[in-house]
Each structure stands twice: as structure tokens, then as C-alpha cells.
Amino acid sequence: ETVSTLRFGTRAKSIKNQAKVNQELSPDELKKLLKKSNQRVLKYQAYVNALEGEVKAWRAGESIDPENYVTWEKIAGKEDGDRPPALAAASAQQQQHQARGGGSGAVTPAGMAGPSRAPSRARASVSNGSADFRPPTPSLSR
Numbered sequence: 001e002t003v004s005t006l007r008f009g010t011r012a013k014s015i016k017n018q019a020k021v022n023q024e025l026s027p028d029e030l031k032k033l034l035k036k037s038n039q040r041v042l043k044y045q046a047y048v049n050a051l052e053g054e055v056k057a058w059r060a061g062e063s064i065d066p067e068n069y070v071t072w073e074k075i076a077g078k079e080d081g082d083r084p085p086a087l088a089a090a091s092a093q094q095q096q097h098q099a100r101g102g103g104s105g106a107v108t109p110a111g112m113a114g115p116s117r118a119p120s121r122a123r124a125s126v127s128n129g130s131a132d133f134r135p136p137t138p139s140l141s142r
Contacts, residue, residue, distance in 0.1 A: 047075045 025033070050070040057064060 043076045047072060050075055 047070070054064060054070050
């Protein structure tokens with residue numbers, strides 16, 4: 001029982017509490033926050049719709065030039081720093097890879113390859129500092 005008491009003491013000692021002040025926002029502040037959130041949702045929806053259109057084109061057998069790929073910067077504007085979390089994580093992963101002296105800068109995010117795709121088929125291209133992960137455009141060979 002003494003050992004379990006010591007373990008409890010060790011766990012209790014490692015707990016760090018952080019005080020956070022509850023803030024009551026005014027109606028005007030809440031309206032601004034809601035407006036900003038709605039604008040972000042609209043940008044995300046536009047980005048998703050553009051990416052879905054690109055996927056439909058690929059599935060129809062069309063090829064898309066890399067310079068015509070849909071990017072967050074094209075949808076939301078270059079000055080918009082409010083990137084979707086997946087893009088921000090991919091960009092951070094690529095910067096870490098390059099900082100460690102990674103070769104060409106191509107990084108495949110975890111989970112990119114599905115059950116039908118080999119991880120080596122995924123590629124990353126970098127344009128204007130943003131990572132853009134897309135599989136190669138499928139080709140119809142008969």
C-alpha cells in the first residue's frame with residue numbers, strides 16, 4: 001500500500017492547473033465573432049467545392065495541369081492566414097522536413113494513401129510555400 005501511495009503522490013505532484021478567466025462577451029463582440037466564423041465556413045465550403053470539381057474532372061479522365069490545381073491561396077487569397085487545419089499541418093510538416101535536410105521537399109502526409117493506392121504514388125508539389133498533396137493525374141491506357 002505504501003508503494004501505491006507514493007505513486008499517487010507522484011501523479012498528484014505532476015498535475016498542473018492553469019487558471020482561465022471566464023469572459024463575458026458583449027453582443028457586438030459575439031456578432032463579430034459569428035460573422036468571422038461564417039466567413040471562414042464560406043471559404044472552406046468554396047475550397048471543398050473546388051476540390052470536388054477537380055476530383056470529378058480526374059474521374060472523368062481529364063488531365064489537369066499542375067498550375068491549374070486548386071489551392072487555398074487561389075480560393076481565399078494570398079493574404080488570408082486562416083488556412084484549414086489540414087493544410088496548416090501539411091505545411092508545418094514540410095517545413096520540418098526541409099529543416100532536417102530532407103531531399104526534394106516532397107512529404108507524404110500520414111494516411112494519404114488509401115487501401116487501393118501505394119504511398120509512393122502520392123506526390124507533393126510546393127508552390128508559393130504551400131504544400132499541395134495530390135495523386136498523379138490518372139491516365140487512360142487501353
